[in-house]
Amino acid sequence: MQIYLPIAEVSVNAFLLLGLGGMVGILSGMFGVGGGFLMTPLLFFIGIPPAVAVATEANQIVASSFSGVLAHLRRRTVDFKMGTVLLIGGLVGAALGVLLFNYLKSQGQVDLLVRLSYVLFLGVIGGLMFLESLRAIRRSRRSPGTTIRKKHTWIHGLPFKIRFRVSGLYISVIPPLIVGLAVGVLAAIMGVGGGFVMVPAMIYLLGMPTKVVVGTSLFQIIFVTAFTTLLHATTNYTVDMVLAVLLLVGGVVGAQIGTRIGTKMQAEQLRILLAMLVLLVCGKLALDLLLQPSELYSLGTAGGGH
Amino acid sequence: MLRWLFLALVVTTLPARAEEVVLGLSQNRVAITATFDGSEILIFGAVKREAPIVKAPPLEVVIAVSGPSLPVTVRRKERQFGIWVNTDAVEVDAAPSFYAVATSGPFGEVLKDVEDLRHRISIPRAIRSVGAPQGILDAQSFTEAVIRIRKRSDLYQMLENSVQFDEQTLFRTSISMPANLTEGAYATRIFLTRGGDVVSTYEAMIDVRKVGLERWLFNLSREQPLIYGLLSLVIAIAAGWGASAAFRMLRQG
Numbered sequence: 427m428q429i430y431l432p433i434a435e436v437s438v439n440a441f442l443l444l445g446l447g448g449m450v451g452i453l454s455g456m457f458g459v460g461g462g463f464l465m466t467p468l469l470f471f472i473g474i475p476p477a478v479a480v481a482t483e484a485n486q487i488v489a490s491s492f493s494g495v496l497a498h499l500r501r502r503t504v505d506f507k508m509g510t511v512l513l514i515g516g517l518v519g520a521a522l523g524v525l526l527f528n529y530l531k532s533q534g535q536v537d538l539l540v541r542l543s544y545v546l547f548l549g550v551i552g553g554l555m556f557l558e559s560l561r562a563i564r565r566s567r568r569s570p571g572t573t574i575r576k577k578h579t580w581i582h583g584l585p586f587k588i589r590f591r592v593s594g595l596y597i598s599v600i601p602p603l604i605v606g607l608a609v610g611v612l613a614a615i616m617g618v619g620g621g622f623v624m625v626p627a628m629i630y631l632l633g634m635p636t637k638v639v640v641g642t643s644l645f646q647i648i649f650v651t652a653f654t655t656l657l658h659a660t661t662n663y664t665v666d667m668v669l670a671v672l673l674l675v676g677g678v679v680g681a682q683i684g685t686r687i688g689t690k691m692q693a694e695q696l697r698i699l700l701a702m703l704v705l706l707v708c709g710k711l712a713l714d715l716l717l718q719p720s721e722l723y724s725l726g727t728a729g730g731g732h
Numbered sequence: 733m734l735r736w737l738f739l740a741l742v743v744t745t746l747p748a749r750a751e752e753v754v755l756g757l758s759q760n761r762v763a764i765t766a767t768f769d770g771s772e773i774l775i776f777g778a779v780k781r782e783a784p785i786v787k788a789p790p791l792e793v794v795i796a797v798s799g800p801s802l803p804v805t806v807r808r809k810e811r812q813f814g815i816w817v818n819t820d821a822v823e824v825d826a827a828p829s830f831y832a833v834a835t836s837g838p839f840g841e842v843l844k845d846v847e848d849l850r851h852r853i854s855i856p857r858a859i860r861s862v863g864a865p866q867g868i869l870d871a872q873s874f875t876e877a878v879i880r881i882r883k884r885s886d887l888y889q890m891l892e893n894s895v896q897f898d899e900q901t902l903f904r905t906s907i908s909m910p911a912n913l914t915e916g917a918y919a920t921r922i923f924l925t926r927g928g929d930v931v932s933t934y935e936a937m938i939d940v941r942k943v944g945l946e947r948w949l950f951n952l953s954r955e956q957p958l959i960y961g962l963l964s965l966v967i968a969i970a971a972g973w974g975a976s977a978a979f980r981m982l983r984q985g
Contacts, residue, residue, distance in 0.1 A: 428767060430768040432942060433950065437912065488969060492969050535818060665953070670964060674968055724818070
């Protein structure tokens with residue numbers, strides 16, 4: 427069934443959108459990532475204008491994360507204090523990101539920015555996660571039951587220390603603020619929740635226990651993407667409600683299934699799967715940049731769409 | 733045939749031009765609804781004349797349907813540092829968002845170039861481009877890109893020999909419009925030509941509009957963007973919470 431999207435101004439198959447939402451929703455629930463890093467490129471591929479895809483995806487992530495965070499709240503795996511610190515950074519980052527997005531849109535470089543950001547972030551994070559998970563699996567096979575020793579790094583030397591009880595941490599607020607800020611910028615310019623950056627950063631940089639990482643990141647993502655949605659809706663008019671509703675109907679159902687699958691799998695297996703997925707998307711996007719496109723010209727609204 | 737002879741007799745008393753168009757459209761407005769998937773418009777009409785039909789050179793019909801003309805920025809990619817990035821940009825001053833030309837014969841035969849220039853009928857002539865910024869020598873290739881890209885998505889159509897023209901009097905054609913239309917008034921121009929010269933013109937408008945929910949959402953997003961944004965969030969959160977609650981109930985029950 428074809429459906430006409432009022433803001434994107436294109437006609438697409440409604441079942442295709444439901445299916446995409448469901449598929450990405452399952453992954454979102456399993457890994458605690460918003461799923462935007464998969465959905466946004468997929469929306470480009472089916473012909474949604476990039477600016478609409480990025481803004482609408484932010485809206486859809488709010489919904490898919492909401493059902494996920496409810497599941498985590500019931501299991502008490504959300505660190506609200508850490509989540510709030512990450513959120514403060516995130517809101518500032520989102521505002522900066524939308525400014526940058528609108529400037530580059532007027533320069534005709536927003537596509538490049540989005541793609542390069544994807545290749546860079548997905549490549550580095552996917553690679554790191556892959557290696558780390560391989561090492562963790564090998565370690566657990568050799569001596570089952572040993573825990574990873576907490577290392578004392580430069581992060582513990584920073585001022586403004588706060589105790590995060592749920593995470594069992596006593597660290598400075600500066601690293602989580604910076605992590606939140608970076609994630610906010612990514613949310614605004616890439617149409618992602620930023621879970622794929624935040625989850626590894628929380629585990630490896632902040633040293634948070636894996637069990638609270640997913641819930642806490644979802645908590646931050648909800649508010650940052652909601653803020654991003656409002657910014658895009660008021661400055662660019664690019665949030666397509668019909669598109670968002672179709673994606674999230676599939677997405678919320680998928681996320682519930684995904685959360686259930688996630689609890690049954692081991693953390694290392696989960697992480698290596700996510701790493702492989704991240705590297706796959708990265709490779710595809712890198713190829714698009716490196717190979718000569720079949721059409722060298724592209725059309726845009728004059729004046730950057732204003 | 734008799735009817736047209738009769739009509740011809742009637743109009744001889746009117747102080748009109750030699751040959752005029754009487755036009756009909758299957759629809760004069762296109763409604764973009766939630767399930768809009770393109771539209772087919774039937775354009776038909778007759779030639780009203782006061783004199784007997786002149787057989788040679790034969791009368792021909794050219795029909796041009798044009799969407800609203802808007803400026804377009806065309807960007808070209810170049811390989812820099814190993815990757816393909818947008819470098820040069822040219823602003824085309826006005827290019828119709830949709831443009832279809834249908835003719836009753838080969839375009840070059842039914843219309844002289846000088847007439848095409850005067851009435852801006854062929855696709856390249858319908859696009860207005862004043863000049864390129866300094867440093868871009870091949871501005872023409874940017875205009876060509878607009879035509880190429882829009883032809884590929886059926887926004888620009890050159891339909892030679894697609895107008896059926898019976899007895900030098902009755903003509904009809906159908907124009908299919910794709911789903912990704914821009915809203916606005918679509919000018920439908922009919923040209924009657926003889927030996928390549930335009931002998932008569934006629935113009936009608938087709939109104940392309942979003943209706944219903946589409947109209948309401950679009951207006952809200954432009955006029956009350958904050959309320960629209962908040963509404964999107966509320967709907968998203970309600971759906972998220974609703975699905976979560978439904979799943980929990982399913983598991984318990």
